[in-house]
Amino acid sequence: MIQNDIHLLDLISRDKLEEILYHFTQATGVASIITEINGEPITTPQNFTSLCSKFCRSTVEGVKRCYDSDSYGGQESARQRKFVIYKCLNAGLLDSAFPIVIDDMHLANVLMGQVLEKPMEKSVAIQKATEIGVEDIDGYLNELQSVPIVDRDQLKKIAGLMAVVTRTISELALQQYLSYRRSRRYLNKLVNSVSDGIIATDGNFLITKINEAGATMFGIDKLEIVGNSLSSLFIDPTAINAFHTIVDLGEEESARFELTAVDSDLRNFPVQLALSGIKSNSETEGFVAVVRDITEEKKVEKMKEDLVGMLTHDMGNPIISIQKALQILVDQILGELNVTQMEMLRLALGTGNQLLGLVSDFLDIYRSENGQFLLRKELLSMESVLMKSIEQVQLFAMEKKIGISFVPSEELKKFNGDRTRLLRTCVNLIDNAIKYSPESSKIEICIKKVMLNEEESIPTRILKRLRQDIPYCLVTITDYGAGIPEKYQKDVFDKFFRIKNEDGILKGRKGTGLGLSYCRLVVYAHNGYIWVVSPIKGWDDKHNKGCMFNFVLPLVD
Structure with a gap:
């Protein structure tokens, strides 16, 4: 079996699983449950005997043995590739286990049973109750009397029905898994095709995933970066931490910053960071960050600002010279002018004032944007x-x-x-x-x-x-x-x-x-x-x- 990269509840809802078990137990009268492969419950118990619910699972040791028993049954059934009937490791009742396996992944166990082939000897029952720390022995023995007696042939028939149910669950899960894998593969291709870095984190800003562009941007292997703090990628993470606080207060769900990032070679570079919270049931489970390297944009912006500043500054002087020359003519210092000449010069002077004003606008706005406007x-x-x-x-x-x-x-x-x-x-x-x-x-x-x-x-x-x-x-x-x-x-x-x-x-x-x-x-x-x-x-x-x-x-x- 290969390691699971998905959970059963990612494929089939808990409500659907519990509906299936409910109708199964109503038809057969035996107990049933679906558990993790380690025995921890996934669904709520269906038709559990009072012996199991009141006594076998009433102590720490009892719960441990129940989980171990369910895990053992599931592992054996997965190994043998069929259902198995076995005595539980707690009370010694007969159980049957069925593995939910898809794509060679053992996702969960389906358990049924809590029956006896014949009444259990009193001394054996007392020993099992004592081993798990039950103090009310009489109560334990009394509930043991109500455990259903089912012969093995009948139990096999019921197990055969559960095997069909389990295969149906497995096939349904497989179809969902194939669809999930196709969509996930497409999503991975999509995420890895963009030029911006995309980083997923948990609720504490610890990185859980990063795309190819992000790993390349920071010069770090994808596996090495997982588990590190998002803040470790930036020189001053104050804005990120402040955003975390704002999200916790429920004031904002997304934000955009310009920060200075640092790569594996300790090279600093400017980035634009867009952060959004990922919510489930009104609680923030994690964050997704889109990081864009804006080094070239900053260079172009600086060149543009420098060019505008240079042009507006250098254009001002010749325009002022022209204005002064026109003003000398208008003031008739160099000789008298007729009405038509004066009108044309005044028009030229007015147009020159407009042009000088336009240059002044450019220059002052440039100065303001660069903190030089006084x-x-x-x-x-x-x-x-x-x-x-x-x-x-x-x-x-x-x-x-x-x-x-x-x-x-x-x-x-x-x-x-x-x-x-x-x-x-x-x-x-x-x-x-x-x-x-x-x-x-x-x-x-x-x-x-x-x-x-x-x-x-x-x-x-x-x-x-x-x-x-x-x-x-x-x-x-x-x-x-x-x-x-x-x-x-x-x-x-x-x-x-x-x-x-x-x-x-x-x-x-x-x-x-x-x-x-x-x-x-x-x-x-x-x-x-x-x-x-x-x-x-x-x-x-x-x-x-x-x-x-x-x-x-x-x-x-």
């Missing part, structure tokens, strides 16, 4: 920033015959902020308003000093994020264009996000999708908040719903 604060007026912003986009507004209304506030005082970046933020917002406004419409810009808890227009979710004991500067930029659907309003500040219409074509002018992401970066860096409102309450238009971008900045550090 504000250069100075005492400034937000009104002057807005007026300068309007000046920079005025030509584009004129092209679409869009009027820009700016309502200043006399209450506002100067505060500390990064002039250049706030200017770029306002230019981005006003430029967007122009892009998405219909021709001959208007844009309204307002600025005022507010206390957040006194301003009704501030959403509750924002009040929870900001201080309410200090004054803020509130800026609103309103256009009367198509507006932003509610489903997109949480995403418009994400990098590279652009709204599409129903046909999948970008609405309005094409852009990089960085402008609003940059605005959020700058406002958040100033400890403020930015949000969008659409449609505009009170605006009644069948085609246009309007859009209002708002941001608040603290007026004290």
